[in-house]
Amino acid sequence: MSAAKKRRVAVVGATGVAGQQFLVSLGNHPWFEVARLAASERSAGKKFGDAIKDASGATRWFCDEPCPKEALNLTVENAEKLVLDDIDLVFTAIETEPAKIVEPIYAKRVPVISTASAFRYEKDVPVFLPGVNIDHAALIAEQRKNRGWKGFITPGPNCTTVGLVFTLKPLHDRFGIGSVIMTSMQAVSGAGRSPGVLSYDILDNVVPYIPKEEEKVQTETQKILGTIKDGTIVSAPFNVSCTCTRVNVIDGHTEAVFVSLKKPATTDEIKQAWKQGYDEFLSLKLPSAPPELVHYTEEPFRPQPRLDRNFNDGMTTVIGRLRTDNVLPNGIKYVLLSHNTKMGAAKGAVLTGEYLIKSGIMQ
Amino acid sequence: MSAAKKRRVAVVGATGVAGQQFLVSLGNHPWFEVARLAASERSAGKKFGDAIKDASGATRWFCDEPCPKEALNLTVENAEKLVLDDIDLVFTAIETEPAKIVEPIYAKRVPVISTASAFRYEKDVPVFLPGVNIDHAALIAEQRKNRGWKGFITPGPNCTTVGLVFTLKPLHDRFGIGSVIMTSMQAVSGAGRSPGVLSYDILDNVVPYIPKEEEKVQTETQKILGTIKDGTIVSAPFNVSCTCTRVNVIDGHTEAVFVSLKKPATTDEIKQAWKQGYDEFLSLKLPSAPPELVHYTEEPFRPQPRLDRNFNDGMTTVIGRLRTDNVLPNGIKYVLLSHNTKMGAAKGAVLTGEYLIKSGIMQ
């Protein structure tokens, strides 16, 4: 991993919200250099700065941070015809259907780190979360063998899974988890922009259903916390039951979590588990890693999305309100807040890329 | 119960939000006539229409419905000095601390139906919910004996308890309840107006803590669904565990509920239980009773506060998203929506008054 030579990456789906966040996350990155941009045919051939202007001339840039200057002058290519000769790694930020088509084409040659769910539930596809399941890299050899690829595909989890798993992992390691009940209050940015959430539908309102979201969280949590056995993942042996709702918040998913532990634990022991649970990962000091992956606050009214979502630039899951629960065996309950479009999407994927390099899994 | 003579009622705390809702709920009421209004000393001596003007001359009327004309011309009296000679029943809509002082004074002579929590947790005080626990009226004799009162005090439940208990009662009757886990997303109107919820605190936000709310819901649910034994209430034998949050919604509390039943039940059986659970109560056709106390909707994205809170003028709890849950024994999960300031407050209290009369408990 020489500082002298950065890896050349392509960002596919660069004009969308998540794609733009990749550009921000990769701006001035010490290990990566954005060499190619791709999007749908409609944008192909335009300078990126022009491709994000709409018919009225308005710039459709969705991040708080400015667009890195280098990116503005790159020419957007057609994602379906992307030639990858000079590329070391692809980050994709596209919808499920196109992902099913183009990601396998890219994976023939290079690693693909994806925010799409297209391959998330395939048996030979690991869903990495930094600090949580690097051992799932064992699936990559399997995937290459099965599919005859030089590269591989590794999608990140659904944004609602991310904070939940980050808070569960240290508990599972230390006390064992028996079961999980969770109700989410999710931000509108999680729905993207096409169609996204209409103001008319969410203003002065809560929408208590997000199609497929609950199944995703339930399945992914068990998969990510599962163990590798005989080259395959054995799902974690506990059930997860969710109700996922949408609330009128821009960014930041709030989740009310109830957990049954296998062994009794005091609230102090649980806070301790969170405090120390990622020491090894954090000691790697990866470029995009925050000082903590989870942070417990004693403030009684926190975490709150508007006040806490940007803690450590949205890369830390903030936890609060830890209490014992008298319904579940060895029950505890808490509230978590996770930035759905930072650690929950592009910047989390970049951190995964760093992690795969540091671990020697990816060159 | 002769139509010829209406009962004369006093509304205490008439100038506040809940008090105004009493006036609306009692406007043109077939059994009740608002004979007296009381509030704090500051308003005493003013016509009601003047008492609700603020320093700038603005009218502080908080209901969507107009104020009944008769009320505008009543003179507001000092709640601490209210003389009850000609009054049959008092509705109070005041804070806990003043309620502790004045409600016992009123109860010496007349029944007091209260929205305050002041006496809610006393052993000899029933917390009535229409159609649910009229048998708790047995406590009234106890209360009178203990306290030497001619009247009595009966507070309504916390607004967050209301929808939960309405949905649990038919399940408890038919299948038995083993335990309940609930996460609420509560409207800002539940916090009243002094101080209420600042826009600065809740805009683009969720506040994951409402002081004392979770304890109230847990305790009240067990009490209201409890059974009378030897003149006292034995709490229902199941645990309730809650996380109560505030969201940016005007009216209508949304609750994501997970229930363990004592006996297995199909979703059809559960819907059936809800459909038939209040037949006896509804057959009384009380003036303020809605056609249904709970209504199940098959619409996948419902209930939603803005669209469903005014169903049957806010007197029906709307339920949706019934599914099985794989964490709790015989687990089910659903979402409910209850109007916190209609059935959850004044109009619910008026319905309780009607119920007590119809049942012969109150003259």
Add this chain to the structure above:
Amino acid sequence: MSAAKKRRVAVVGATGVAGQQFLVSLGNHPWFEVARLAASERSAGKKFGDAIKDASGATRWFCDEPCPKEALNLTVENAEKLVLDDIDLVFTAIETEPAKIVEPIYAKRVPVISTASAFRYEKDVPVFLPGVNIDHAALIAEQRKNRGWKGFITPGPNCTTVGLVFTLKPLHDRFGIGSVIMTSMQAVSGAGRSPGVLSYDILDNVVPYIPKEEEKVQTETQKILGTIKDGTIVSAPFNVSCTCTRVNVIDGHTEAVFVSLKKPATTDEIKQAWKQGYDEFLSLKLPSAPPELVHYTEEPFRPQPRLDRNFNDGMTTVIGRLRTDNVLPNGIKYVLLSHNTKMGAAKGAVLTGEYLIKSGIMQ
């Protein structure tokens, strides 16, 4: 106008927001009967109750009021192939481009009252506002002659124009208007649902530009308040200058208006003008007419969209904060609130239909 026989009307664009509002406005109407429904080819052939279900099975009904039962069982027809043999009147609620195609086809046979802007700026097309400009009916003969139609097209004004013109008309009649400056704060429902306003764009925000809106208001105000001369409209001889913004409000357009009058007028005289300005129209007592077209409130903090938009079921423009202005000659300023999807759209169009019948312009 016999009560015995209702006119048979077709609603085109019935599945959209405005179309649904036509159905509500025409439910149990004493003069009109909804005989036919039409929409795009996609919905054609389905029962209306099925046509408004989306892929997930959710019902897309957008009005607070329930859908009239008769409508649910009507079969939706293809708007492009609508046969009008048995129809007396068409109400259209469709986008500009399809309106350009189908409205002239309908107008060959029957009158078309439209909410689209497609023909609003044609010289021989009147833009009626009830109580304001029935004399513009003179254009209809012109329109028929020019185009060889048996019917005619009359579009309603843009929703932002409606409240403005209602408040200006009595002033123009009595004092003359020299010029108008207006800043609007418009609700999201005005943008419809495709694409509508994304929560992501308007939450915690103001969007200070609505394409084409300012030009529409400026042009339409002059046209509607113009006078007929030689069979054509001479625009009202005053300039209108607007800034139109979008705010995070569901329904109800707020407008801050500054007017220069031709003659000095006291605030009392102006309130008087508003009070009496529509006496003649109101004396017609049309079925959908409110008791007042404009209502002045002395409440200092009003009008407010959430509190005042449903005044008289959204058919009255509420005005407040009348003050003198020291910048414009004989300047006054005030704030108005107009319900953009009630009087500002379907129900206003129905009232126009009633008005045309009562005036003998339409059979």
Add this chain to the structure above:
Amino acid sequence: MSAAKKRRVAVVGATGVAGQQFLVSLGNHPWFEVARLAASERSAGKKFGDAIKDASGATRWFCDEPCPKEALNLTVENAEKLVLDDIDLVFTAIETEPAKIVEPIYAKRVPVISTASAFRYEKDVPVFLPGVNIDHAALIAEQRKNRGWKGFITPGPNCTTVGLVFTLKPLHDRFGIGSVIMTSMQAVSGAGRSPGVLSYDILDNVVPYIPKEEEKVQTETQKILGTIKDGTIVSAPFNVSCTCTRVNVIDGHTEAVFVSLKKPATTDEIKQAWKQGYDEFLSLKLPSAPPELVHYTEEPFRPQPRLDRNFNDGMTTVIGRLRTDNVLPNGIKYVLLSHNTKMGAAKGAVLTGEYLIKSGIMQ
């Protein structure tokens, strides 16, 4: 102005929103050192870190930026008994009534830069806006003479005046201003926290009246752009007419402005005037000065509060939508966005302090 020795400043009203913003603005300041904190008697004697905890133990810190560590350990003093022996400058962030009492006491000894309106309209009190009216410093000698003070009081303008004057000043200098009409859409943070704006009042709403705000903006604009003659300010010779409204936005006041110029000007000339209007001030490179005081954006849908309020950390007024207006003589119209609690309050006051030092008016 030696770097060696920082001026010692006291922040009065330190526990409130604006006071906390002073602490953030003064953290690591090259010229100022926060030496003393004061607040009401209730907080006196506590460490600042404790003084901002409420009864429930929650920390009431309202800024996005963290509290400077030095401040947390300072002991809060009673503002009414503050001894100023070792203080060079006082920043006050208190309500009008206490300001009337304590600011003159402080001003006997030291300069007081205030965010309160208490002395804003006194004849011998300048209301400074950086880059706009440093010549008004001539009033200070007058003020000292009249009142026998060693120090002086200089309040900043109302937050709604700030952006308006910044955009008018370059136009007034170059073309002359004939009159101004303005409608504001103001954020809730401008109302502070006691009582502040209730969510119940502003959600899904616009409140079209803010008591005294319009008079403040009208008077202050004329005063700040006025000229010094014979030791007193002659108000700028043009009228200002406003309607001030509150919208559901956290931070950032949006204003729709219509201006009559004395001389005709093209939109290019106007943009040029804005671009160059503050060159002299900006060349001072004061520590808190942004790169531009006003910035014109060509983006058609901008400025928007959520996207533009933090431009240059809230110290730049962003302007957009410049168009000609056909109502006013030489009329133009535009939209501006100004951060009401950054340049519009504490940080603007700190910049004023820097400006007074750099100009030699204050030591």
